[in-house]
Amino acid sequence: MSRPKKGPDRKRHAGRGGRPGDRGKKAAREAKRRDQKAREDRDRAKLLSRYEGIEPDGRVLCQYGTHAECALSDGTVRLCMLTPKVHKLFGVCVGDRVWTERGATDQERVITARAARRTEIRRKRGEEDLVGHVIAANVDRMAITAALQAPPLRTGALDRYLVLASVLGVDPMIIVTKIDHAGEDAPEWAALEPYRALGIPVVATSAESGAGLDELRTELRDRVTVFAGHSGVGKSSLCLAMGLEGSPEAGDMSTARGRVRGRHTTSIARLLELPDEDGWVVDTPGVRAIGLVDLQPEDARVHFPEFAEFAAECEYASCLHRSEDGCAVREAYNDEALAASRYEGYVRLMESLLADA
Numbered sequence: 001m002s003r004p005k006k007g008p009d010r011k012r013h014a015g016r017g018g019r020p021g022d023r024g025k026k027a028a029r030e031a032k033r034r035d036q037k038a039r040e041d042r043d044r045a046k047l048l049s050r051y052e053g054i055e056p057d058g059r060v061l062c063q064y065g066t067h068a069e070c071a072l073s074d075g076t077v078r079l080c081m082l083t084p085k086v087h088k089l090f091g092v093c094v095g096d097r098v099w100t101e102r103g104a105t106d107q108e109r110v111i112t113a114r115a116a117r118r119t120e121i122r123r124k125r126g127e128e129d130l131v132g133h134v135i136a137a138n139v140d141r142m143a144i145t146a147a148l149q150a151p152p153l154r155t156g157a158l159d160r161y162l163v164l165a166s167v168l169g170v171d172p173m174i175i176v177t178k179i180d181h182a183g184e185d186a187p188e189w190a191a192l193e194p195y196r197a198l199g200i201p202v203v204a205t206s207a208e209s210g211a212g213l214d215e216l217r218t219e220l221r222d223r224v225t226v227f228a229g230h231s232g233v234g235k236s237s238l239c240l241a242m243g244l245e246g247s248p249e250a251g252d253m254s255t256a257r258g259r260v261r262g263r264h265t266t267s268i269a270r271l272l273e274l275p276d277e278d279g280w281v282v283d284t285p286g287v288r289a290i291g292l293v294d295l296q297p298e299d300a301r302v303h304f305p306e307f308a309e310f311a312a313e314c315e316y317a318s319c320l321h322r323s324e325d326g327c328a329v330r331e332a333y334n335d336e337a338l339a340a341s342r343y344e345g346y347v348r349l350m351e352s353l354l355a356d357a
């Protein structure tokens with residue numbers, strides 16, 4: 001965001017610490033904000049104190065404004081309303097654990113509090129969105145989904161998603177989709193090798209032929225996995241092909257002769273359940289660009305774990321492994337001891353972070 005330039009008038013006063021009136025107003029605004037935050041913390045604690053020792057009875061499947069579809073512990077799925085207080089004090093999103101109570105009538109159910117989150121998947125809406133918004137909560141793993149060829153596999157996108165998972169503290173895996181499009185000798189397979197070498201689970205699938213779906217099902221068991229990837233890579237098709245329960249896309253895609261056809265862009269994140277076993281998937285709308293949250297340029301290097309052994313030999317501890325003298329990471333890249341695509345991906349990521357800073 002570009003701020004209006006400070007005029008000479010502002011500067012003159014700034015030299016003496018700003019206009020006294022301005023300073024007073026700013027301090028008053030800050031005090032008011034602090035008071036409000038303290039009041040909200042108290043209100044939240046008060047709401048939660050009613051549920052001490054009681055497990056949340058609902059899990060949010062999908063959220064629309066002041067309503068959320070919840071799977072309740074009695075086995076039903078109900079559309080619940082957030083009380084204005086809960087809406088203001090907590091907010092809820094897909095994957096949240098909530099407490100619910102009967103509303104004014106038997107038909108109505110309201111969400112009265114939300115449990116603390118184990119993890120949050122946050123994404124930037126745009127450049128001006130500094131903290132990002134939460135698209136899913138309590139997720140254990142991010143399944144970075146990319147098509148083998150259509151749309152083309154871009155390792156830069158994989159690298160950005162891996163950094164996002166690392167920043168958010170969520171384990172990654174990679175799902176390669178649409179392998180029916182390409183043969184075993186497709187050059188894209190080699191591009192995936194550095195990720196396997198890092199120990200990241202890579203599962204190759206096709207919603208069309210069913211290849212890899214059993215292996216994927218095993219990976220999804222006993223955890224909550226968020227599917228993340230660009231639009232059109234085939235996230236929803238996989239959910240449908242695996243028979244995940246609650247897939248809203250099921251009605252929109254025809255499955256003639258057992259094949260998934262047609263295209264339906266997902267517009268809202270949704271929690272889906274593995275049939276016959278414990279495991280959940282959040283299908284999310286694809287995005288064109290992955291906005292990274294909470295990442296300073298100087299911190300990006302720690303999210304490329306394979307650099308660490310070389311970085312120890314860099315001449316400067318603060319080395320950002322770009323063009324510094326005595327950079328052992330760059331040397332490892334030149335000696336082909338590091339995967340070229342990963343190092344080049346890092347350099348591109350640094351350029352974009354430095355441009356944003």
Ligand SMILES: Nc1nc2c(ncn2[C@@H]2O[C@H](COP(=O)(O)OP(=O)(O)OP(=O)(O)O)[C@@H](O)[C@H]2O)c(=O)[nH]1
Pocket residue numbers: 177178179180181205206207208209229230231232233234235236237238260261262263264265266267284285286287
């Ligand atoms: N050949 C082939 N096509 C597929 C496969 N999986 C998905 N597709 C096609 O790819 C297109 C996009 O699939 P979607 O499942 O809607 O992709 P998505 O990742 O959910 O996209 P967004 O919801 O926009 O993020 C559709 O036209 C699908 O039919 C596959 O395994 N093989």
Ligand SMILES: [Mg+2]
Pocket residue numbers: 235236237264265266283284285286
């Ligand atoms: Mg989709």
Ligand SMILES: [Zn+2]
Pocket residue numbers: 311314315319320321322324326327328329330
């Ligand atoms: Zn270095």
